[in-house]
Amino acid sequence: MTIDDIIGFVGGLEGVLAVRPAPGDGSPEISWGDTFFYHAPDGTVPATGQPFATIVTKDRPGDTSSRLDRPDAFRVNVAAGKEEFVRRTGRTPRDPVGEEDAGAADTVMAHPVYGSLGWLAVVNPGPGTDEVLRQLLRRAHHLARERHERRLGR
Template structure:
């Protein structure tokens, strides 16, 4: 899957807002080129809500283990929820992860930084993980939508 294919998939889901920071929007330079997905049926960026999925195209400070500095490498990060996290990793989010190499491509694994709170990650989703990545993104979308609906009554 390409970054554009993932963005297109996400934008086909009702109420998804994809934010792609760039040089002219006042966002921090480190976020340029990345994409952040929110459930926002009014199309306005939520102020106090975290994205339910992201695509990152580079290493962030303290998050270098996926080696996103390799050419044409990106990582999809997904707020999977506890059930999906356990189903994919075989352990609860707060339990220590098996010694996964977070730089392996086309594999679903605990996020190298946010795995302890139920996030999963896929570096360069491909033939082995494209279906799973879409399922996980759709599930994260439903979780975000449910949280929104609970908050707004």
């Protein structure tokens, strides 16, 4: 899967706003080239809440274990919920991390920084994670939509 494939897939889900920071838009330079997905049926970034998925294209301070400084490396991060986290990793988000290689390509793993919050990650998704990643992204979108509806009192 390419970055454009993922953006096209997630952007096609109901009520999704894909934010792609770039030079000149007032966003911090560290976010340029990344993508943030929100459930935002009105087309504006929610004042509360976080994205339900992101695509990051470079290492960040305190988040270098995925080795995104390699050519063409990127990571998809997904807030798929505790149940999916346990299902995919075999442990709860708060359990200590084992000997995972956070830079391993085409592998579903705990997010190297936000795994304790139930986030999953895939570096350079490929044939081994294509369908699983789509399922995780659908699940994260569903959870984000439910949170949005609860905030609206529905």
